[in-house]
Amino acid sequence: MDLIKIGKYIAQKRKALGLTQKQLAEKLGMSDKSVSKWERGVCLPDVSVYFDLCSTLGITVHEFLAGEDIVEENIVQRSEETILQITADSQQKQNHLRRIIILLAAAVLACMLIAGAAVYYFNRPLNILYPVARDSTEMQTLDLLAGPEGAYMFRYNASADFSAIKLYISEFQSGNLVDKRHMTFLYEDLPSPESGTFLFVPDFANLSVKLIVANATTQLSTGIPVLNDVPDGNLLTRSATQLQKTAPLRYDEELGLLALLYGDILDPGRIEDYVNGVAPAINDYVYFFSVQFCK
Numbered sequence: 001m002d003l004i005k006i007g008k009y010i011a012q013k014r015k016a017l018g019l020t021q022k023q024l025a026e027k028l029g030m031s032d033k034s035v036s037k038w039e040r041g042v043c044l045p046d047v048s049v050y051f052d053l054c055s056t057l058g059i060t061v062h063e064f065l066a067g068e069d070i071v072e073e074n075i076v077q078r079s080e081e082t083i084l085q086i087t088a089d090s091q092q093k094q095n096h097l098r099r100i101i102i103l104l105a106a107a108v109l110a111c112m113l114i115a116g117a118a119v120y121y122f123n124r125p126l127n128i129l130y131p132v133a134r135d136s137t138e139m140q141t142l143d144l145l146a147g148p149e150g151a152y153m154f155r156y157n158a159s160a161d162f163s164a165i166k167l168y169i170s171e172f173q174s175g176n177l178v179d180k181r182h183m184t185f186l187y188e189d190l191p192s193p194e195s196g197t198f199l200f201v202p203d204f205a206n207l208s209v210k211l212i213v214a215n216a217t218t219q220l221s222t223g224i225p226v227l228n229d230v231p232d233g234n235l236l237t238r239s240a241t242q243l244q245k246t247a248p249l250r251y252d253e254e255l256g257l258l259a260l261l262y263g264d265i266l267d268p269g270r271i272e273d274y275v276n277g278v279a280p281a282i283n284d285y286v287y288f289f290s291v292q293f294c295k
Helices: 003-016 021-028 032-039 047-057 061-066 072-111 113-123 137-146 271-275
Strands: 128-131 152-157 164-173 176-186 195-203 208-215 219-225 237-242 255-263 285-294
Touching (some): 003 047, 003 061, 021 032, 047 061, 047 137, 137 152, 137 195, 152 237, 152 255, 195 255, 195 285, 255 271, 271 285
Antiparallel strands (some): 152 195, 164 176, 164 285, 195 208, 208 219, 237 255, 255 285
16 A cells, blocks of 8 residues: 555645644544654554544545545445555565565574574474464454455465465355365466465355455456345345464365355354365355365
8 A cells, every 4th residue: 555645645634624633633532743654654543543534534444545535436446456455565565574584594594504594494484374363454454445244364375386276166055065166376387476365355235255366476356256046145144154273284185264154044164074065054055265285
C-alpha cells in the first residue's frame, strides 16, 4: 500500500472538514503526533482505529486503504485490488526479512565460518504450512475488507525443491464426496518458491469463494462458485473449520487447509478427516480446500 498517498488523503479529508490535526486526534483518542505521522506517510494507524477514523472523515475503509475516493460501481473491483495488494505486501515483507537474514548470516560467516554455517543450518527455511494468526495486523485488515464472513490465510516455507503445487477443491453432500477437482501450478522450468500464500475470502451473498495464490513466481486471483444448484443457498447456515496450527509440509501428500460448511445443522469435523474423504453427514454441503506439493 502507498503510505504517502494514504497520508495525503487523510490530510485532504481532514482539512475539508475544517479540522486540525489536534482536533482529529482528540476525536480518535490519539495524539496529534500520531495523526502527523499518518499524514506524512510514516506509518498507518493501528487497525483498531480504522473504523473510527473512516467514520470521522466520512469515507469507507476501501477508500482509506486506496488513498482516494471510489465511485460506488468500482467498489467491488477496488476491494479485490486492495486485498491482492495486502497479500502481495505480506509476501514482499517475508522476502525482505529473508534477505536480511541471509545478509546477516553472510556477515557472520565472513567473521566466523564454522559458527556462521551453524547459524544458517538452524535458521534455514523449514518445511512447514501454517495459518496466519487472526490477531495479526494483516489478518485484521483483511477481515475488515472481507466483511462479516472474514478471510482465511495460510503460508508455507519450503526448504526443498518441488515440481508443482496442486490445490484441490472437494465437494461433499451429506457426508458423501461428490466432486473433486484441482488447479496445478507447475515449477518444472522455474525455481520452486521457498515461500508463498493461500488466501480464501468467502462471499456467501454471491455464492462464491475468492481464492488468491501468491508467491515469487505465481499470482492468481479467481472466484470459485459454491452451491450453484441449491435454491436460496445464501440463506443456509454457514460455518468453517481450518488448519489450526503449524503443520509439517510433507511432499506428495495432501494437506488440508479449509472447509466451508453449509446447512441447517453443522458439525465442523476435523481437517484430517476431510483429507481422507470423510465428512460429517449432518452437513448438507461442504467445500474443502487442500494442497499438495509434488516432487
